[in-house]
Amino acid sequence: MNRLAAGLIAITACAVSSGCAMQAPKPWQKGVLAKPEMTMAGDMLELKFNDHTWTSKEASFGGFGVGGGGCGCN
Amino acid sequence: MNPSLLRPSRHAIAAALLATVGLLPAAHALEAGQPAPAFILPTADGKTVSLAALRGHYVYVDFWASWCGPCKQSFPWMKALQAKLGGPHFEVVAINVDEQQADARRFLGDAPAGFTVLFDARGATPAAYGVEGMPTSFLVDPDGKVVLVHQSFKDSERDALAQKIAVLVGGAQP
Numbered sequence: 236m237n238r239l240a241a242g243l244i245a246i247t248a249c250a251v252s253s254g255c256a257m258q259a260p261k262p263w264q265k266g267v268l269a270k271p272e273m274t275m276a277g278d279m280l281e282l283k284f285n286d287h288t289w290t291s292k293e294a295s296f297g298g299f300g301v302g303g304g305g306c307g308c309n
Numbered sequence: 310m311n312p313s314l315l316r317p318s319r320h321a322i323a324a325a326l327l328a329t330v331g332l333l334p335a336a337h338a339l340e341a342g343q344p345a346p347a348f349i350l351p352t353a354d355g356k357t358v359s360l361a362a363l364r365g366h367y368v369y370v371d372f373w374a375s376w377c378g379p380c381k382q383s384f385p386w387m388k389a390l391q392a393k394l395g396g397p398h399f400e401v402v403a404i405n406v407d408e409q410q411a412d413a414r415r416f417l418g419d420a421p422a423g424f425t426v427l428f429d430a431r432g433a434t435p436a437a438y439g440v441e442g443m444p445t446s447f448l449v450d451p452d453g454k455v456v457l458v459h460q461s462f463k464d465s466e467r468d469a470l471a472q473k474i475a476v477l478v479g480g481a482q483p
Contacts, residue, residue: 262442263406263435269376 338439341456345370345449346437350404350427353414358427363400364453367478371403371446372435375416380444383462388423390471395424398451399478404429406443448474 260268267273274282289295339345345368349359360368371387373380384403391401401424405413408430417426429435438447441460448457456477459470 261432261436262440262445263372263374263432264408265443266374266376266408266412 338441338445339447339455339458341458343455345447345453345455346434348404348427348429348434348437350429350434352425352427353417358402358425360402360449360453363402363449365451366397367394367399367451367456367474368449369399369401369446369474370438370449371401371444372406372438372440373403373444374406375412376407377443379462381416381419382464383444384422386462386467386471388421390474391424393471394475394478400425402427404434406430406432406435448477450477 271279345360347360349357349361351357360370369387369390371383373383387401387403391399395401403422403424404427406429407413407416410428410430413426413428435445438445444462445458445460447455447459450456457473
């Protein structure tokens with residue numbers, strides 16, 4: 236009976252603690268994320284400017300926004 | 310308590326725990342050789358098309374969305390594919406996964422299809438096919454088996470992919 240109680244407590248704890256967890260959207264659910272207004276930078280010109288600085292300072296580029304509209308293909 | 314009675318409940322608890330934390334393995338992408346999941350989906354004008362009704366054809370099932378750049382590139386290519394191979398042996402069926410059908414209609418206004426376009430806003434079909442990126446396409450043989458899986462669409466691949474499909478489809482023609 237103790238085991239049953241422990242099991243129930245464990246299940247309840249997991250259910251409650253994962254209540255706020257969000258599953259990553261599936262590839263076909265990224266329509267909203269792919270909208271231009273969903274990029275982290277508010278302004279495309281500012282993003283390009285920052286990207287340019289990043290490229291020259293870090294010798295690398297990219298990694299911002301959702302490539303190819305979140306297709307997962309490039 | 311009889312220990313043998315406890316065993317299934319332990320499994321049940323373990324499964325419940327895994328399920329609550331979302332660790333159960335997700336559905337895997339379909340691979341060549343596996344049967345293609347059935348679908349019955351509506352067209353823009355309210356008709357329905359099912360995969361079962363296309364038995365006996367090679368069906369090129371493509372999953373696309375209006376917000377996906379490579380999908381736009383793939384449309385003229387699929388149109389050409391349908392024009393070249395379409396008929397009693399081959400059919401292009403493009404399944405739109407946009408949540409708002411209006412987005413898809415706008416897309417189709419810019420790039421007229423010339424092949425069958427179906428709509429699945431709920432995403433049940435891409436889930437059944439285990440789509441891992443947009444676009445993903447599956448060539449289904451006349452027996453309903455997947456023979457080719459292709460993810461993404463790049464300009465550099467268009468000729469090779471068309472060639473591969475033509476060879477697979479051509480082999481079935483009398």
